[in-house]
Amino acid sequence: MNPYGSIFPEVLDLEPLRKKHIPLYRRQERIQMDGNGAAAIASLQFWRAPIYAGFPITPSTKWLEMISTYINAGRFVVEENGRKVSAKRVKLLEAEHAVADYLVGAAAACRELIFMTATSSVGLDHMTETTRSLGASGLGNVVLINVYRATANYPLCIEGDPSDAFAHRDDGWIQVVCRGKQQIYDTLIQLPVVGMDPRVLIPTMPGYYGIKDSHRSEPFFVEPDSKIHEFQDSLIPWRCPLPGLIVGETAMGNCVTSAHFQGFKWEQKKRMDQVLSVLTASSKKFEEVFGRPGIVPFEAYFMEDRPPRVLVAMGPDAGTAYEVIRRRRKEGERLGLVVVRLLTPFPSSLLREALKSAGVIGVVNNAFHSERGHLTALVSEAVSGLPIQTTGFFAGLGGADISVRSWEKMIDLLSVLKPGESRFVHEGEVL
Amino acid sequence: MQPQRTANDYKSDLKPVWCPGCGDFGVLKGVYEAMLNLQLDPDKVAIVSGIGCSGRLPYFTKCYSFHSVHGRSLPTAMGIKLANPELTVLAAGGDGDGFAIGGGHIPHVARKNIDITYIVMDNEIYGLTKGQVAPTSPLSQSYSTAPFGNLESGIDPVALVLSYGATYVARGFSGDPGMLAELIQKGIEHKGFSFIHVLSPCPTFNKVVTFKSIRAKTQAVHGHDPTDLRKALDLALDSNAIHLGVFYQMEKKSYNDRWQEVWDQASQKPGNLEDLLQRYA
Ligand SMILES: Cc1ncc(C[n+]2csc(CCOP(=O)(O)OP(=O)(O)O)c2C)c(N)n1
Ligand code: SF4
Ligand SMILES: [Mg+2]
Numbered sequence: 001m002n003p004y005g006s007i008f009p010e011v012l013d014l015e016p017l018r019k020k021h022i023p024l025y026r027r028q029e030r031i032q033m034d035g036n037g038a039a040a041i042a043s044l045q046f047w048r049a050p051i052y053a054g055f056p057i058t059p060s061t062k063w064l065e066m067i068s069t070y071i072n073a074g075r076f077v078v079e080e081n082g083r084k085v086s087a088k089r090v091k092l093l094e095a096e097h098a099v100a101d102y103l104v105g106a107a108a109a110c111r112e113l114i115f116m117t118a119t120s121s122v123g124l125d126h127m128t129e130t131t132r133s134l135g136a137s138g139l140g141n142v143v144l145i146n147v148y149r150a151t152a153n154y155p156l157c158i159e160g161d162p163s164d165a166f167a168h169r170d171d172g173w174i175q176v177v178c179r180g181k182q183q184i185y186d187t188l189i190q191l192p193v194v195g196m197d198p199r200v201l202i203p204t205m206p207g208y209y210g211i212k213d214s215h216r217s218e219p220f221f222v223e224p225d226s227k228i229h230e231f232q233d234s235l236i237p238w239r240c241p242l243p244g245l246i247v248g249e250t251a252m253g254n255c256v257t258s259a260h261f262q263g264f265k266w267e268q269k270k271r272m273d274q275v276l277s278v279l280t281a282s283s284k285k286f287e288e289v290f291g292r293p294g295i296v297p298f299e300a301y302f303m304e305d306r307p308p309r310v311l312v313a314m315g316p317d318a319g320t321a322y323e324v325i326r327r328r329r330k331e332g333e334r335l336g337l338v339v340v341r342l343l344t345p346f347p348s349s350l351l352r353e354a355l356k357s358a359g360v361i362g363v364v365n366n367a368f369h370s371e372r373g374h375l376t377a378l379v380s381e382a383v384s385g386l387p388i389q390t391t392g393f394f395a396g397l398g399g400a401d402i403s404v405r406s407w408e409k410m411i412d413l414l415s416v417l418k419p420g421e422s423r424f425v426h427e428g429e430v431l
Numbered sequence: 432m433q434p435q436r437t438a439n440d441y442k443s444d445l446k447p448v449w450c451p452g453c454g455d456f457g458v459l460k461g462v463y464e465a466m467l468n469l470q471l472d473p474d475k476v477a478i479v480s481g482i483g484c485s486g487r488l489p490y491f492t493k494c495y496s497f498h499s500v501h502g503r504s505l506p507t508a509m510g511i512k513l514a515n516p517e518l519t520v521l522a523a524g525g526d527g528d529g530f531a532i533g534g535g536h537i538p539h540v541a542r543k544n545i546d547i548t549y550i551v552m553d554n555e556i557y558g559l560t561k562g563q564v565a566p567t568s569p570l571s572q573s574y575s576t577a578p579f580g581n582l583e584s585g586i587d588p589v590a591l592v593l594s595y596g597a598t599y600v601a602r603g604f605s606g607d608p609g610m611l612a613e614l615i616q617k618g619i620e621h622k623g624f625s626f627i628h629v630l631s632p633c634p635t636f637n638k639v640v641t642f643k644s645i646r647a648k649t650q651a652v653h654g655h656d657p658t659d660l661r662k663a664l665d666l667a668l669d670s671n672a673i674h675l676g677v678f679y680q681m682e683k684k685s686y687n688d689r690w691q692e693v694w695d696q697a698s699q700k701p702g703n704l705e706d707l708l709q710r711y712a
Contacts, residue, residue, distance in 0.1 A: 056560035095532035
């Protein structure tokens with residue numbers, strides 16, 4: 001029995017679909033757009049993405065609007081048997097749960113194609129019943145763009161607080177955080193090949209901060225569609241397997257005994273354990289093809305001289321942290337900065353190696369659910385057993401900008417707070 | 432004696448923040464007026480909404496207001512009513528909130544006949560998220576997400592809720608807040624689930640459904656026996672005109688009444704706990 005399910009080579013003829021693709025770009029160009037636009041453009045450039053699905057929710061709605069605008073403008077119209085048809089379609093469903101299930105059906109039916117949606121906050125929560133199953137299903141060809149927005153509705157805030165992403169760390173997806181439009185665009189291109197790698201087969205959840213990144217424009221480079229296809233086709237197998245359950249053909253929903261259940265989870269874990277190496281290899285290929293670095297587990301700044309005090313942050317406000325640290329280093333303070341990108345699976349070993357000489361670490365959480373914050377818990381776990389003092393901050397909650405004063409304050413507090421302590425900081429004040 | 436309440440007793444300090452010309456102003460007026468006519472104590476009224484432009488309605492009243500999550504105003508309202516039957520409970524929301532993401536709840540609240548009043552403000556689009564097609568958007572109509580025409584046919588909330596077994600079903604128009612107030616008032620007075628479908632234009636994102644176009648297509652229900660369900664369905668499905676008024680009203684026991692009845696019977700012959708537990712051994 002093939003534990004990875006059967007492959008039915010004759011069922012789907014991919015070649016006509018590939019030929020039908022109408023490129024958006026034929027050469028590299030520098031364009032200016034917001035983050036939702038950057039994500040939409042990348043999504044539209046895949047020949048493997050004939051169907052998009054969605055349900056509107058701020059701040060991710062614009063991704064859906066961009067996709068439908070390009071399609072409705074006739075940008076992908078081709079002739080087929082004497083009739084004009086659109087090679088791409090978009091489907092608005094009646095709720096997010098329906099979107100997630102629609103993607104399951106589509107992705108299971110065509111494992112070589114990429115099925116995408118975008119959502120935020122309670123929209124992602126609404127999908128939860130299915131996203132958990134999807135995470136385990138082996139349908140690595142589903143891409144869910146999570147445009148971060150505070151969850152839940154009490155109180156309702158539409159700005160970029162990654163509490164939605166953190167609440168879904170247990171969905172079993174590959175979650176990557178982006179900051180800046182180039183990163184968003186590049187991550188969208190690279191991540192599906194990681195999820196669809198036969199060793200991985202895990203759906204992917206690229207994410208970026210609502211409003212700060214989703215709605216603010218910036219110039220970035222777009223690549224010719226042909227180059228994107230060359231990159232993706234070199235890493236996505238022409239025929240994609242699916243880790244089946246019991247007989248190898250069922251993706252989801254079979255009822256099993258605990259013995260089978262464990263075996264399935266063991267397989268799932270093995271696949272998750274492959275993510276880091278597959279990601280790293282695909283990043284190398286990405287750089288070879290596009291000349292820009294691919295996805296890294298985390299970005300490390302000013303870490304060469306092994307600074308004793310390090311801030312671990314996430315998201316676009318890390319840019320302000322970078323500037324503050326750069327200035328303070330000029331004044332003689334040895335400070336470092338780590339910006340996390342791979343949220344799940346969390347790159348604990350690599351981070352432990354990078355942080356091992358630090359004396360004090362300050363982890364900056366942009367979301368609060370409970371206790372010290374997810375990021376602090378993850379980083380503390382990564383460095384456990386090392387003589388490092390880990391403190392935590394909550395800053396930028398609800399998508400608030402983290403000002404220079406706030407970063408200064410957090411750096412100052414590094415030498416004051418006791419290990420394990422955490423503080424809310426806003427506009428340079430400790431709350 | 433309690434002095435006569437005035438409209439101001441129901442208005443909160445918040446100024447409504449809908450776009451100029453939004454139909455939802457008229458619905459709010461109808462709600463104020465219905466409460467005033469009934470001289471309801473605002474401290475004894477809970478208004479629950481879902482998410483949407485329409486979902487802001489409770490903010491502007493002095494009653495207990497509850498902005499629930501998208502599509503969940505009905506189960507929240509049901510929870511409030513069952514926990515505190517003394518309260519008059521209203522639920523308000525949009526066509527998307529009620530018939531897309533929350534569509535699964537209406538049949539169940541209707542068949543339970545929970546004593547709440549549900550007002551759906553129908554602008555035939557998702558207003559808050561800027562004009563996408565909704566379940567009430569008619570076939571072939573153009574929208575931001577369907578510029579060449581909607582591929583899906585729209586549902587008729589009145590026909591649907593009638594077939595779900597609701598015991599009070601009416602349709603109003605935000606351009607006629609007086610009539611709407613009457614329909615809401617009757618709905619509140621009705622013992623059991625009352626549903627009021629309100630045609631409420633969104634001048635910002637739906638340029639087709641306007642006060643003028645609604646006026647041209649609607650007519651008040653005349654000479655109709657509201658206890659006749661078949662006739663009510665005929666009226667709802669009439670393709671020549673959109674009818675405004677009470678389609679159906681039938682007094683049936685509410686969920687709380689039935690519960691009390693069953694309990695009265697059951698308490699006559701209480702079961703033995705040990706025996707009952709044996710069933711699950
Ligand atoms: C779970 C969830 N998904 C999506 C949204 C985004 N959203 C807010 S309002 C709305 C639709 C509103 O349409 P409708 O209910 O018709 O109300 P209107 O704004 O037209 O009054 C949507 C999709 C949300 N708030 N929660
Ligand atoms: S967008 Fe439409 S429904 Fe919303 S407040 Fe404005 S007019 Fe009313
Ligand atoms: Mg609406």
